[in-house]
Amino acid sequence: MNTLDVLIGDSPVFDGLAPAYLELVAGCARTTGFEAGEYLFREGDRADTFYLVRHGRVGIETMVAGRGALTVETVDAGGVVGWSWLFRPFRWHFDARAVDPVRAIAFDGACLRGKCDQDHTLGYELLNRFSPVLLERLQATQLQLIDVYGGAA
């Protein structure tokens, strides 16, 4: 395995993925970096790429009129930024901005979707790995919506 395969295989989301599939996934990946304050992607842009954070922190933001950019979530090392690449219409719904200098692995979503179309077992593997991330984020969002600290205590 090359260095990229190892880096990807060491991440929580791809942990335990078969070497042959790691190689396929790594074929759609490249290393990248962002300065603090730089955007990984902007709301409304086409969601062609997602990121595995290796170092630093990424803020998921949305603009609120009169309040500026509101951070609704941060993603640290080991976390995945973005899942809109998985689902039509493949558009980002939030901004993602580097809070600190960020090193990441960027994945070409279209490339991965193509490989998943050709090999449904790979597609099933990836969905199994991204679904818990989606579920965790959905549950976290529900708790945020409840505003648990808004009342007593």
Add this chain to the structure above:
Amino acid sequence: MAALPEPGAMTPRPFRLERKRRETHDTWTLALAPLQGDRLDVAPGQFTMLYAFGVGEVPISVSGPPLLQTIRAVGPVTQALCAARPGTILGVRGPFGTSWPVEEAKGRDLLIVAGGVGLPPVRPALYHALDHRADYGRVILLYGARTPEDIVFRRELERWRSRMDLEVDVTVDAAAEGWRGKVGVVTTLIPRAALDPGATAAFVVGPEIMMRFTARALADQGLAPERIWLSMERTMKCGVGLCGHCQFGPSLVCRDGAVYPYPAIEAYLGVREL
């Protein structure tokens, strides 16, 4: 069954507000001293009934010795308490309730998960662990607040973060520009704490729904339910188990809580009628 309260348990003792410190826009810490007699002997996690004369009485957890009480102004009584000036005489009954099992947690890693103004009630337990540091393995504090502006004990959190023998992680539910810390609910900090489930005791305090989700997340990590303790918040009136206002399932929070082992209340946490 617990012993009946002492005859004087319903009589407030006069305490003077010595000083106060603003924690956030709506939360203050009051330092109180008795006008006469001994200081209160308070175990970590206990609460008092704090009386703003002419306004009313509320249960407030003790946030530090000899008698620090941290109060969020959410209603007429807490607003009156937060607005009180140094020198004001307040009434104090107690201390009441159960305490954090700091002795039972000895020899284990101690995980504290606090949300919002849940940090003050568990602060004495944290200080106990730091004062008896050799008795515990890792000591970990995970703290969640609504926004950066709602973080209580901010200066202490910064001090605690600089300690080599205490692991502190803080998150907020939402943040405006300028916040460089984590954003996300407090339960998202749990997997990153890399707990040793078999060696960890957890103290959890905050809004009930936050505790419910946190206790479940800890159990999902493999913590034994009997090594998870929660501090319940209910409307307490008498403080001594007589009036029944704070009934929670078969127990009275003021007498049998506020600190409960998770298995004792797990079945009641999701009951809508309670």
